[in-house]
Amino acid sequence: MVTLKINEHEVKVAEGTTILSAAKTLGINIPTLCNHPDLCVAGNCRVCVVEQKGARTLVASCATPVSEGMEIQTNSLKVRNARKHIVELLLSEHRADCTKCYKNQNCELQTLANEYSFGEHIFLDLVEDHNYVIDRSSPAFIKDDSKCIRCQRCVRTCAQLQHVSAIAVSHKGSEMKISSFHDRPMSHVVCTNCGQCVNRCPTGALTEKTYIDQVWDAIYDNDKHVVVQTAPAVRVALGEDLGYDPGERVTGKLVTALRQLGFDSVLDTDFTADLTIIEEGTELLTRLKKVLVEGDKTLALPMFTSCSPGWIKFIEHKYPHMLPNLSTCKSPQQMFGALAKTFYAKKRNLDPANVVSVSIMPCTAKKYEADRPEMRSSGYKDIDYVLTTRELAVMIKQAGIDFRTLEEGHYDSVMGVSTGAGVIFGATGGVMEAALRTAYEIVTGRPVPFKNLNIMPVRGMEGVREATIKIEGTMEEWRFLEGVELKVAIAHGLVNANKIAKAVSQGKAQYHFIEIMACPGGCLGGGGQPIPTNADIRQKRMEAIYAEDMHMDLRKSHDNPEVTAIYQEFLEKPNGHKAHELLHTHYTERESY
């Protein structure tokens, strides 16, 4: 333990603690910008400088570890002057058109400016001296360099959490900027569109590409029938943008709000999540049989999940030789889209040309996924618009809806019934758990041998997790699996996905089935979720997801009556011809550099 004084208060903290954290234990708040709890220390914005007795210069409290006998002042004249200057300097290179900015009122620079820089600006405006460009090339997000304050949170996110490094620092001095490979547009670089950078950008330099106006236009168009689907992770996070604490489940209010916004039908991605389990579970069991029993060399094991479009783009760029290992199942969003303009339209007696399909997703990569040329199996663009959780919150505010007073609504039918297995898709390990609940029962005729169906070994926040499930007492058809130890692995965050993919690629890992989610925590930590994000917030969202699961009457995908019905009425059988046509896809090898 180390004893030091901060603003004359003595405090004892563990060795290696930063001055910033030590101050926090005393309830002393030091402003920060480049610092982010998910990322390594940068110490480059200098907003958090404090005065250390005896030191030649001020020190960055986020980057300086405490030492015995240290005496710190966090609010001395010297500190205040420097901090005001730093905020003013940042503002001088930032296009501060706040009222036009998407991040207005959720901007860390704006908050600091409110505290330190009211009145006339001291310094010259440097924005016009730079030839800033706004990169709108990506379907998922917009990169506006004129709002960038070079804190490099995005750079660290992309490298440290996602192992992608689509963006990095280029040039130096006044020309220093956050750039892509050879300054290419973001649509033409190795970027997964995961949006984790967007989640951590303190200003409006990185924002999702919004489709709010297009969705309003569709809603107001009387010729259009607008269906909306909501992803599982949205219901445990939307509240954060509407004044609730993290971890609040707002499913019923979410449904009512969507109805009040004017959507013609409010449906649930969880339904196609259940459908995904049937398709993907069947695919896995079929692959196991063909590879293990029949010795089929054309099929690859282990099988990777394919729900996360960030992960899909990652493997297409980085491990294209392993594309055969990916499940051919579309993501629940895209399964929903394909069915909305076929099965649903038919059922509701609608011309699919007049159906507008909107999805509310915790994700920016879903915007890219919806634009993929493969995603038109209905004959139309299967999903017309993807909105993030954040965009939906904006729409709810625009409509003047008092969210707190809304009644609990229920999803419409068809394609609105779901099970707990569909809900847990929103958490890392959830797809695995849902798949096991179903596959185990198909093979053995009995539920998974875990209390309350909760398969605890696959849950948690550890980056890479492994579990083994022994299959015993198999039914006749699945006798070949008798006594087999089904080996599964789970990874979330692409840096962890890369660890597993690399191990599989090098033949160092013996798994049957692997779940990968591109974002930390799974979809609940997605790039479209409310800002800010940190481990604590993600943990609360995860707890809410599992609470939602426990709360459901049905907990297993194969128990979903609408799923059973859709096979009888429309899809014929799992992995059947029609299912393949609508619910499965293929992948594309992409460049890497």
Next chain:
Amino acid sequence: MKNKGLTKVDLIFETVDVRKVMQKAFEMTSEEIIQQVLESGLKGRGGAGFPTGLKWKYTAAEKDPDKYIVCNADEGEPGTFKDREILDKVAPKVYAGMAIAGKAMGARKGFIYLRGEYRFLLPQLFVELHKFHKMIAEIGYDFNIEYRMGSGAYICGEESALFESIEGRRGEPRNKPPYPTTSGLFSKPTSINNVETLVTAMMIIEKGPLEYVKLGTKDSRGSKVFSISGDTPIPGIFELELGMTVQQFVNEFGDGDTKAVQVGGASGFCVPRKKFADTIIGFEGVPTGGSMKLFNSSRSMYNVLHNYLEFFTEESCGQCTPCRVGCQQLFKGIEKVKKGEAKSTYLNELVKLADTMKVASKCGLGQSVGNAFKSIVENFREEIIY
């Protein structure tokens, strides 16, 4: 004021039997070598002036079996060209300094980070390095030196940015602590020394510290190689004993019309004529890594400052706010004042900004931009405004 006057010295370029020195050092213990360097009072010759003996002592005290000696030959300070001359003329003495440092600290590996523009020196340097390796192996040293090339960024002369560059990353300074002596190159204990420092240390071992402390003053022991340029009839490289005043320096090197001397390059201080007699060149007065630029009355100090600020605006790594944006503000700011588009009192705001840059920047680059800015604005304010 008492001072040492101007005395030319021949220590750095003196011809010595390097093998003999290496033999002598080989027979000394690590503690003896470090003790001698400590007693000599030698301070880093790159400009910052950290006591070399202490740096070596700290590095030697680290337990890690892998340590590095890095020679900083990324000579980038405007107006400095002495390291090039040292490497060109007495490279074996540089290598010897590194090997002795290696022995003192228990390091077996050394890197020389050479300024990109000095690439033309390499063929000859390699020939001499090959001979040197052979010679010290015969004596019994286990030490090896490799070259790494810079690519033209001024910031890579900053020690931790230099490490980043050698490690294959963008040259950006690191947070300190940890300092290089505990976690430097490849996160290993590292002693990074300027070219001239290493040669001086080697000469201290050769002559003994008692001989060395006869030169210089209490705060600035020994002699120093100066790179002299600007309005002088005799530009070039001169080794002088430390402790002279700027006046004595100008008497020797000036053209009779010297109005200011920029001591220490763009990151150093500007000394105006009225302060020549009272200012000692050294750590008790104006420290310098060797750059001495003389300006006569035909020069506009606005242009001088403008040139320095343009340099810093380009050469800041851009990582931290005070340096990246502060340099641009100072640069654009004096332009506005000169053109009459900003009030002359705006200079006062800029001086305050320079103070912030000094205390809040991440590394020595941003921290020293204010030196030239303030000393020129304070002494030549009318030239900046009118």
